[in-house]
Amino acid sequence: MSEDKRTELSKLGEFGTISHLTKNFTNRQDSTIFGIGDDAAVIERNEEEFTLISTDLLMEGIHFNLMYMPFKHLGYKAVAVNVSDILAMNGTPEQITVSMAVSNRFPLEALEELYEGIRLACQTYHVDLIGGDTASSPSGLNLSITAIGRVKKTQIVYRSGAQPNDLVVVTGDLGGAYMGLQVLERERSVFEANPAIQPDLDGFDYIIQRQLKPEARQDVIGFLRELDVLPTSMMDISDGLASEVLHLCKSSNTGVRLYNNKLPIDTQTSTTAIDFNLDPVTCVLNGGEDYELVFTVSPSDFDKIKGNPHMSIVGYMTDISEGHYLVDTNDSLVPLRAQGWDAFQ
Ligand code: ADP
Numbered sequence: 001m002s003e004d005k006r007t008e009l010s011k012l013g014e015f016g017t018i019s020h021l022t023k024n025f026t027n028r029q030d031s032t033i034f035g036i037g038d039d040a041a042v043i044e045r046n047e048e049e050f051t052l053i054s055t056d057l058l059m060e061g062i063h064f065n066l067m068y069m070p071f072k073h074l075g076y077k078a079v080a081v082n083v084s085d086i087l088a089m090n091g092t093p094e095q096i097t098v099s100m101a102v103s104n105r106f107p108l109e110a111l112e113e114l115y116e117g118i119r120l121a122c123q124t125y126h127v128d129l130i131g132g133d134t135a136s137s138p139s140g141l142n143l144s145i146t147a148i149g150r151v152k153k154t155q156i157v158y159r160s161g162a163q164p165n166d167l168v169v170v171t172g173d174l175g176g177a178y179m180g181l182q183v184l185e186r187e188r189s190v191f192e193a194n195p196a197i198q199p200d201l202d203g204f205d206y207i208i209q210r211q212l213k214p215e216a217r218q219d220v221i222g223f224l225r226e227l228d229v230l231p232t233s234m235m236d237i238s239d240g241l242a243s244e245v246l247h248l249c250k251s252s253n254t255g256v257r258l259y260n261n262k263l264p265i266d267t268q269t270s271t272t273a274i275d276f277n278l279d280p281v282t283c284v285l286n287g288g289e290d291y292e293l294v295f296t297v298s299p300s301d302f303d304k305i306k307g308n309p310h311m312s313i314v315g316y317m318t319d320i321s322e323g324h325y326l327v328d329t330n331d332s333l334v335p336l337r338a339q340g341w342d343a344f345q
């Protein structure tokens with residue numbers, strides 16, 4: 001480090017920083033099949049299978065606010081978001097480790113609630129808690145979870161396998177978790193200005209649940225197996241659809257067209273967005289934390305996917321020379337930009 005040089009992390013952004021810091025690393029082990037750059041790392045397991053590993057860090061005040069995030073929900077969500085990364089490789093999650101740094105501001109009872117949420121998620125996703133680490137923290141609560149899973153070599157799905165003309169499919173509906181957060185934040189500021197006013201969360205139950213208790217789409221991975229559809233590329237939607245689709249395009253070296261009027265959005269999400277003077281489409285494209293899946297399938301799988309209530313076909317991949325665009329309601333092309341969550345912006 002030279003003495004006078006100082007580069008702000010925001011200049012590179014989260015992904016630029018990661019690639020800058022890791023660019024001089026080379027893999028030495030034959031068992032390292034794929035390292036940095038997908039939802040999970042891929043390691044040789046046996047002749048038929050790979051092991052998958054993914055890790056996530058959750059910081060109080062950045063990733064969650066304990067004013068409205070109950071400990072039990074926090075525990076559940078922390079596990080769900082890690083499980084989601086294993087599923088995004090078309091894998092089966094099997095184990096987790098949980099590490100936490102915790103300040104003496106929290107009593108045992110709070111941590112019991114946290115672990116009750118972790119236990120419930122372990123039950124839902126059929127995973128075992130097999131270890132972790134515990135340390136003290138000067139003030140906040142920080143959680144780091146690692147998920148481990150397995151996948152058949154013939155079934156693994158990377159971000160990089162999409163081809164031009166493949167259909168882009170998203171599960172569930174999008175933007176809800178983001179709008180849930182807007183409602184919770186609004187009620188928090190009302191409460192902080194006047195603690196006598198009780199939060200008014202009536203009519204926002206679905207989007208608040210999307211924010212506080214997201215589910216990883218283990219069911220969809222099962223449906224795809226039943227339909228005998230193997231996606232050509234896939235990732236989970238943690239940072240907003242636009243950002244994630246651009247990741248798929250970058251890894252697969254493709255362009256994309258997404259259709260504005262095909263994007264799945266719940267009525268509660270769109271009415272709340274309009275209440276907040278936000279464009280519902282912007283919430284779908286850039287709102288994070290829905291933990292749905294976005295994947296591509298070969299056009300020959302169209303009949304198996306179309307009409308499925310859990311999946312929406314939102315566009316298609318193109319040659320990279322055709323660029324990355326959203327097709328507006330009046331058929332005009334709007335450049336697709338990643339304005340989702342970036343840790344350093
Ligand atoms: P996801 O959103 O799916 O959890 P990330 O966007 O956090 O994935 O990370 C992208 C890739 O960069 C992953 O392969 C991850 O393991 C890797 N990565 C993230 N942070 C670091 C780091 N500090 N050092 C090395 N690799 C990292």
Ligand code: MG
Pocket residue numbers: 038039084085088235236237238
């Ligand atoms: Mg992911």
